[in-house]
Amino acid sequence: MQCVAPSSSIGYKSTIGTTSYNVFHLPARLNQLNIQCAAAPATANGFASGGIGKSRADWQSSCAILASKVESQQQNTDNSTGADQITVVNGHNSLDLVPIKKLPKPLTIADLSPAPSHGSTLRVAYQGVPGAYSEAAAGKAYPNCDAIPCDQFEVAFQAVELWIADRAVLPVENSLGGSIHRNYDLLLRHRLHIVGEVQLPVHHCLLALPGVRKEFINRVISHPQALAQCELTLTKLGLTVTREAVDDTAGAAEFVAANDLRDTAAIASARAAELYGLNILADGIQDDSSNVTRFVMLAREPIIPRTDIPFKTSIVFAHEQGTSVLFKVLSAFAFRNISLTKIESRPHRNRPIRVVGDENVGTAKHFEYLFYVDFEASMADVRAQNALAEVQEYTSFLRVLGSYPMDMTPWSPSSSSSQ
Ligand SMILES: O=C(O)C(=O)C[C@]1(C(=O)O)C=C[C@@H](O)C=C1
Structure with a gap:
């Protein structure tokens, strides 16, 4: 399998509150298509039949991740099963490498805990784009992790199942909006194990393009949970306008910015405002100041x-x-x-x-x-x-x-x- 590492696979360091973590840049979010490609490397040779533009770059990115994983696994295997090389002086003033048989080492707790198999940095899949609350939850649970954006929760699960990620972050309930039912169904449909939880205070902002005033807004877009968490405050702000649901809060901010929408506001984090160049029209617009979302962390092993x-x-x-x-x-x-x-x-x-x-x-x-x-x-x-x-x-x-x-x-x- 030959894979080309994507030229844009450069991470950046991000700091939220007291936690910092690496944001892992993929050419695009992981989506169902590149998950499938990664799962079936045989399609690499026959790519001409289906490969177009962005999908190809995405596919290469997934393959690159997969290839580095296979490579590091091989290294691990080589290290653990092969004979050790030690250097001895053989009495003739020369150095020889003499193989000795490796004795089994006692298992430690660290061997039994699910650790990153590819190196030092834990890769954590989340649904959304950078600036989403799920990304912040990943950073809270695993400071310094590589956060991998995925376009659906299903894809985040599959990323872990296919060893593209080590963990997935899944919001399961919110103190105002209640349970996120679909995610409970996903827990059952997949075979991943809950290995941790994080409760994240969620502080929503109303975001719009620079120069746009509240009076110009005739549509508010966000994740359905975020819209539900701000319902009363939006009305109090006089924003009895169309409310539209999108996949994630930061995605809503990105959408407003990318499409230069001067009549639309997004509900998202202050960090999303910063990332996508939007202004904060109103801060802390959740209906209750103690708005908290509970996330669970999922892994292949318990x-x-x-x-x-x-x-x-x-x-x-x-x-x-x-x-x-x-x-x-x-x-x-x-x-x-x-x-x-x-x-x-x-x-x-x-x-x-x-x-x-x-x-x-x-x-x-x-x-x-x-x-x-x-x-x-x-x-x-x-x-x-x-x-x-x-x-x-x-x-x-x-x-x-x-x-x-x-x-x-x-x-x-x-x-x-x-x-
Ligand atoms: O859209 C996001 O930013 C998410 O991380 C998802 C999500 C959710 O599913 O509840 C997470 C936290 C907030 O409650 C709002 C949205």
């Missing part, structure tokens, strides 16, 4: 649960008899004094309806659900193990999505890392 620091565990389950017996399942935690921090239900797509028939009364059709529960205990904690053993008895389906350290950073919504 981490080893610990009991010496606060841990949280996320599970998903379905019950044969549906919602009616949910209290029984949850009592497994209550009896062991394990606190639940979150419960969410989603349609059980494989079996959406449970029919309960009674000749005399008729046929009841109950909707079936999957339940997502987060609880405050590590899987290394015997209480959690016993609780799950009991839950398993009741449930028709149970999966542990991950056991991971809780975000215990001090609560200070005003000193937002996403500004």
Whole structure:
């Protein structure tokens, strides 16, 4: 496989609040197409059939990442399985290289934790463009990481599955907008493990091109969650104008700037204003100053649960008899004094309806659900193990999505890392 490294693959250092991280420049965001190309390197030879313009550059970029990954993996393999070379003096005043057989080294905790396999810098895939809150969450979780923009969450998942990235960052809930349902469905559809969480204060700004005043605005664009988080404030500002949803907040800012839209404002971070040359018309426009989004970090391998620091565990389950017996399942935690921090239900797509028939009364059709529960205990904690053993008895389906350290950073919504 021959790949050409993209000429624009130069990173820049970015600082948000007290955290700094490298922003990894790809020619464009990772998208479904270049993920597929990276997954099927055989298409490299037959590229003429489908390769056009930007896609080709994107493909080359993905291949370059993949090639460097393969190369570093080979180096790792060579180092760990090959014979060591040592230098000895052989008595004839000359130096010889004598191979000695390498003895196995004891495993350490570091060997067992999922670490970057390609070198020193962790590559973290997120949905959006630079300036998105997900990028800030990646920087908070992994200072100095390479943040890799992706055009969809699905692509961020695939980037990790295909070893193009080491982690994916996924927003799952917001203190104002609630759960991000689609992302719960994605957690189930993919086989990645939750290895961490980050709670990011989200501080929104209303952005427009320089010289544009609020009175000129007849459209506000942003991520649907951001629009929901600013709904009341927009009305208070007199902006009862068309609101349009786009893929991410920073993408909205980029769109306004790139298309020179003088009648459109974007809701995004102050950092997005800086990156795309926009003015801040209004600052802190979220409906509540303590607006926080919770992100989870995903990896190919789970981490080893610990009991010496606060841990949280996320599970998903379905019950044969549906919602009616949910209290029984949850009592497994209550009896062991394990606190639940979150419960969410989603349609059980494989079996959406449970029919309960009674000749005399008729046929009841109950909707079936999957339940997502987060609880405050590590899987290394015997209480959690016993609780799950009991839950398993009741449930028709149970999966542990991950056991991971809780975000215990001090609560200070005003000193937002996403500004
Ligand atoms: O659009 C962004 O900037 C994102 O990172 C996504 C997202 C979300 O999905 O909730 C993240 C944080 C904010 O709550 C608004 C949007």
